């Protein structure tokens with residue numbers, strides 16, 4: 001008898017699952033909910049990296065909950081392969097539909113080399129994914145843990161456990177050392193670049209070796225310095241979105257609680273007898289602000305969210321024990337809190353927003369600035385051209401080194417230092433905005449380029465955000481403050497000097513005929529004397545050509561309140577109840593590497609914390 005009941009329940013669940021996935025497939029989320037239906041255990045705002053991981057981990061690990069995920073952008077299926085190919089993603093983020101279209105502010109700054117002069121950091125487009133799916137060092141996370149005794153849950157060992165839990169590394173024949181640092185059963189797919197055994201890559205490695213840069217076959221292992229091939233978050237050569245993996249998996253769980261009995265054909269589901277245990281994703285649903293419990297005004301209890309969807313404003317509420325979890329990314333999470341009355345007093349009052357809790361939300365904006373050196377290739381024979389073209393599929397090689405704080409060419413010790421602070425991407429016909437603008441104007445482009453793109457992985461400078469309206473559709477002002485601290489400028493300068501030197505070395509300069517571009521030619525004139533770049537020329541070059549590596553974070557800093565924190569070690573917003581922020585905005589210190597995996601790591605760790613707090617809440 002029990003067995004037949006179980007079978008019935010399974011059949012019903014399968015039916016519900018099919019209906020559910022069909023409705024998601026057609027984005028048919030337009031059914032009207034009445035207020036009673038708009039109650040969820042968790043409301044997650046934002047289906048980017050963090051939101052997708054969190055939704056999946058919560059639905060599988062906390063029994064019998066339902067989750068609403070609100071995402072302002074469209075489902076990622078709408079832009080298909082543009083998003084998925086490693087080489088075309090720069091085109092995807094220019095697609096208005098999937099980008100918030102942000103722009104950073106122009107900033108005048110005193111020159112560091114010649115303090116009497118004022119130089120301009122020009123504003124530039126600041127892409128932030130608006131779509132479903134929207135390597136670090138030990139020292140990074142031990143730095144987080146050093147914020148206080150209770151922050152130990154964010155030390156390197158805890159974070160490594162989370163990194164390994166989310167990773168699905170496809171490398172074959174791995175040794176014990178590799179297994180110490182990598183996971184093989186998670187949903188974040190990671191693989192070596194396919195078909196990357198190109199002669200030009202080998203020549204870059206040879207040149208680097210001659211300059212004293214060691215080879216590194218795993219930047220995400222024990223040691224980060226050296227030159228080597230990147231592993232990327234791709235599966236079968238396509239970029240791997242967390243929506244494809246984590247959110248899709250989350251949507252597979254659809255059950256009822258308590259389990260339903262089949263009452264009669266076709267489904268016989270009596271209304272009101274059960275709750276659907278599932279993740280409900282609403283795309284094109286823009287959260288406006290938090291709904292607070294007005295009866296207990298002083299306690300700042302979040303009870304739900306207000307959002308714009310399907311042409312109207314809707315409310316969604318949380319059930320007892322429930323939480324609102326903001327995963328809107330470093331710009332939007334800060335903006336959402338500020339719009340809801342949590343932030344710097346002056347800025348909120350200037351925008352007629354009632355201050356509920358004064359916190360430095362939007363400060364501590366950290367990012368990895370990028371600057372490039374590009375060379376033009378004169379391919380010696382046709383065979384190499386085709387080989388070169390196939391190498392153009394994204395960035396293949398990385399060089400990690402310590403930058404020189406006096407701006408000099410890095411020393412051998414700096415190459416051997418195992419805590420590098422600069423990452424150089426090497427790629428062909430890739431993203432150098434100035435050169436690309438010229439090359440793409442020509443049809444077909446009449447030359448090939450190779451770009452070395454230096455990223456300041458551990459910047460000292462921090463920027464901030466400012467709200468300029470209480471309208472949630474208006475972008476906040478973004479002040480990046482790149483190179484406001486001198487060591488940032490000098491370290492970047494040292495890396496660009498290295499890149500320039502690499503391109504001058506044979507066989508790159510001889511067999512590949514590489515000649516640097518845009519230092520003193522029709523594409524750019526930066527040398528004030530002959531072909532020499534003096535430090536003042538480098539400063540103008542760096543301020544004039546730098547842009548973002550798309551890694552903003554830190555604007556809702558996790559730290560004790562006395563140290564400028566906005567959320568505590570459990571990611572709860574100070575001075576509020578039922579409200580957490582889980583995404584790149586909580587990083588207290590920017591990770592010394594790309595930010596996607598660390599964000600997924602934070603979300604995975606947060607899911608454990610939220611699970612631990614869930615039964616505790618119920619006793620209150």
Ligand SMILES: Cc1cc2nc3c(=O)[nH]c(=O)nc-3n(C[C@H](O)[C@H](O)[C@H](O)COP(=O)(O)OP(=O)(O)OC[C@H]3O[C@@H](n4cnc5c(N)ncnc54)[C@H](O)[C@@H]3O)c2cc1C
Nearest residue numbers: 046048049050072130134287329332550583584594595596
């Ligand atoms: C073009 C580009 C390329 C990148 N490439 C890499 C890379 O190669 N490697 C790497 O490691 N990192 C890369 N990054 C960085 C990485 O994507 C981010 O660090 C990571 O996505 C941050 O995750 P998040 O969850 O904090 O925010 P996001 O992934 O940005 O997610 C936030 C989500 O919240 C939604 N949202 C915001 N506000 C609202 C609202 N009011 N209502 C509803 N929904 C809202 C947004 O639309 C978005 O989907 C790249 C970023 C960009 C923009």
